Amino acid sequence: MDNYRQDKLHKFEEFVDRRLKPDLVHAISERDKVFEQQKTFSDLRKQIENLQKNSVTSLKTLVNLGSEVFMQAEVPNTERIFVDVGLGFHVEFTWSEALNYILLREEKLARQIEEYTHQIASIKAQIKMVCEGIRELLQLPAEINLQEPIF
DSSP, rough: OHHHHHHHHHHHHHHHHIIIIIHHHHHHHHHHHHHHHHHHHHHHHHHHEEEEEEEEEEEEEEEETTTTTEEEESOOOEEEEEEOOOOOEEEEHHHHHHHHHHHHHHHHHHHHHHHHHHHHHHHHHHHHHHHHHHHTTTTTOOOOOOOSOOO
């Protein structure tokens, strides 16, 4: 193999290893974070709906003080709740206001998940295209796609 092909091959491999793979890992981790937020809001919505359905006006609960140390707490009035809206801010909502906010936030999170999924698919396609370019540089035959599994 001549120097030109070796140089191109090295550049392609370096591009995949130093750019595309880290971008893919980052996009997947960001999407996973959004999935966690979506689950948190979904759980909160279910809890509020459960409180409304059962007409709960007060409750007893355990509060995590940190380092898995819990303390019993009593909530005398559950008409209003505080929701973490980000950046360390909590907003006091009625149940219906909280449900409206959660609905809007879940829609936004679903759009973010869709965007990250498209980004991940695009990066995977780029990796596949670069690997195809490497295959052509090495003059290897194309992979054979079998219609039926071989046993």
